[in-house]
Amino acid sequence: MTTETSPKTDELLTEVTPDWEPPMPPTDLIFDDGELLESKRHRIAMNLLIDSLYQHWSDRSDFFVGGNMFIYYSSIQARNRDFKGPDFFVVLNVEDNTDRQGWVVWEEAGRYPDAIVELTSPSTASVDIGSKKDIYEQTFRTPNYFIFNPFDKNSLQGWHLVNHQYQELQRNDRGWLWCQRLGLWLGTWEGTILRESAVWLRFYDSEGNLVLLPGEVAEQERQRAEQEQQRAEQERQRAEQEQQRAERLAAKLKELGVDPDSV
Numbered sequence: 001m002t003t004e005t006s007p008k009t010d011e012l013l014t015e016v017t018p019d020w021e022p023p024m025p026p027t028d029l030i031f032d033d034g035e036l037l038e039s040k041r042h043r044i045a046m047n048l049l050i051d052s053l054y055q056h057w058s059d060r061s062d063f064f065v066g067g068n069m070f071i072y073y074s075s076i077q078a079r080n081r082d083f084k085g086p087d088f089f090v091v092l093n094v095e096d097n098t099d100r101q102g103w104v105v106w107e108e109a110g111r112y113p114d115a116i117v118e119l120t121s122p123s124t125a126s127v128d129i130g131s132k133k134d135i136y137e138q139t140f141r142t143p144n145y146f147i148f149n150p151f152d153k154n155s156l157q158g159w160h161l162v163n164h165q166y167q168e169l170q171r172n173d174r175g176w177l178w179c180q181r182l183g184l185w186l187g188t189w190e191g192t193i194l195r196e197s198a199v200w201l202r203f204y205d206s207e208g209n210l211v212l213l214p215g216e217v218a219e220q221e222r223q224r225a226e227q228e229q230q231r232a233e234q235e236r237q238r239a240e241q242e243q244q245r246a247e248r249l250a251a252k253l254k255e256l257g258v259d260p261d262s263v
Contacts, residue, residue, distance in 0.1 A: 038119070038121045038123070038124070039121075039150075039151075040196065041150045041151065041196055041198055042087070042119045042121070042150055044150075044193055044194055044196055044200075045119050045148075045150045045200060045201060046067045046068060046087050046088055046119060047067065048193060048200055048201070048202070048213065049067075049088045049117060049201065049202075049203070050065050050067050050088065051213050051214060052202065052203055052211045052212065052213050053065055053090065053182075053203060053211070054214075055211070055212060055213060055214045055217060056184075056203065056205075056211045056212075061095070061096045062092070062093055062094065062095075062096070063090060063091065063092050063093070063094065063096060064090070064091045064094050064095070064096050064097065064100070064103075065088070065089070065090050066085065066086075066088070066089050066090075066091075066100070066102075066103055066113075067087060067088050067089075068085065068087055069085045069086075069089075069100075069101075069102050069103060070085040070102040070103070071085040071086070071089070071102065071103045071105070071112075071113070071140075072102060072103070072104045072105060072106075073105040073112070073139060073140070074105075085102065085103065086113065086116045086117065086118055086132075086136075087117060087118050087119040088116070088117040088118075088119070089103075089113035089115065089116045089117070089142075090113060090114055090115045090116075090181075090182060091103070091108070091111055091112070091113050091114055092114045092181065094108065094111060112139075112140040112141060112142060113136075113140060113142050114142065114143055114144070114181040114182070115142065115143065115144040115145075115146075115179055115181050115182050116136055116140075116142050116144070116145050116146070117145075117146045117147070117148065117186070117201070118132065118145075118146070118147045118148075119147075119148060119149070119150055119201075120147045120148065120149045120155070121149060121151070122149075125147075125149070128147050129147060129157075133145060133159070133166065136166075137159075137161065137164075137165065137166045138164075141161060141164070142161065143160060143161045143180065143181045144158065144159070144160055144161070144179045144180060144181050144182070145158065145159045145166065146158040146159075146177065146179070146186055148186075148201045150198060150199075150200070150201070151198075153188055153190075153199035156171075156175070156177060156186065156187070156188065156201065157169075157177075158177040158179070158186065160180060172185075174187055174208075175187060175188065176204060182203075183205075183206060184203045184204065184205060184206070184211065185203065185204040185205070185206075185208070186201060186202075186203060186204075187201075187202060187204055188200065188201060188202070189201075189202040189210060193213075
């Protein structure tokens, strides 16, 4: 028995062609919505993490650090403009291209951040620990995620991805959290930066040493050079005193009729 198709069915079949391709991701991406960080302290806290990590890894060029930068990870999300990027994130084993305006996953071989820090506040806390945390866990698969409120020294929390789920990290005896992907601790430090005195979130190396900012490294080197100069001056004065003692002894021996060279 021959099965015939109706004209309407034939029309539907002709609509699907082998040349059909899925829509491409949008190219008219925006990278600045004009919104500023919560406060001056939030801005300083973000730059502190960025600058100190670049200083710590000054001999490396295989990573990218972003701050308050959009991350685009899907066509739907990009078209809806429904997501803003983390306050601080790091992607490892990529070219450090500082010309990036944002992080566009489909232009970066599908790479997502390896570590993320959100500088939270009362107005963003529910999102940072809710929908954003879910995205970082379930979509980004970011191994390490941290949140910290620059106005609350006890607010540091962190998670590590285990079997595709975030497990909360436990603080060490100093109250620090270990970031496995970066090989660094995240902990608090009290001091003044850009005339702002606060308890800041800082990196510490595996031995517990504070990861310094470029200005702190320059100051440390200045102090070291000053100490070396002081030691050199002390050595010069000591040598001068020894020479003066030798000269006085030689003069005394001459007074006694003794040849100094024979002593």
